[in-house]
Amino acid sequence: MSELNDIKYWLFDLDNTLYDGATKVFDQVDKKMSKFISDKLNVDIQEARKIQKSYFQEYNTTLNGMIKNHKINADEFLEFVHDVDLSFLAKDEILGNQIRNLEGKKYIFTNGSREHAKNVTKKIGIDQLFDGIFDIRDCEFIPKPSKEPYLKLVENYKIEPQYCIFFEDIARNLKPAFEMGMKTVWIKNDEPWASKFSDSDFINYKTDKLSTFLKEINEK
Secondary structure (H helix, E strand, O other), rough: OHHHOOOEEEEOOOOOOOOOOOOOOHHHHHHHHHHHHHHOOOOOOHHHHHHHHHHHHHHHHHHHHHHHHHHHOOOHHHHOOOOOOOOOOOOOHHHHHHHHOOOOOOEEEEEOHHHHHHHHHHHHHOOOOOOOEEEOOOOOOHHHHHHHHHHHHHHHHOOOOHHHHEEEEHHHHHHHHHOOOOEEEEEEEOOHHHOOOOOOOOEEEEEEHHHHHHHHOOOO
């Protein structure tokens, strides 16, 4: 971990990264996307599900596909799909302590909404630990792993990529960060859409648990 001594910027994805994917929070979001599509396009849930996954693969987010193909109201979509039950998310004091002890600036970089990020981090008890949230609106609805949002993020926060490390559960989203000079960490999981490309050269580190990885850094 000595090669991480110079890190000044800590960049975190939100869903399934700052909390354990086993909590299935994003499963709720996933189901609400299907419901939104079903209602908007007047198709049954099975057909909506096919459209949802097709858009995710082709456009990197379902929202991006819905905007491009159906001119939907993005704010309406984001508000609907992120209206989920977070009551079972518990405070994560271990993660909070490790993030607090990191030296440098800390940011959240998400394809979701700022409101969702605030709700999740508040429930976990880490909402006061970040210097900024860069969400899908800040990206002008162009999602990761398109290069544009990474460039906007770096410019917005004046980040020096060579001194930045990015934590993310979807492996393919690490590629642009690596190409810009950031160190990359994949949060290991078994989801086919998230683990695809997980053996790629653009991943510097892998971990089963974010707090454990950060603890190793803080104790170096």
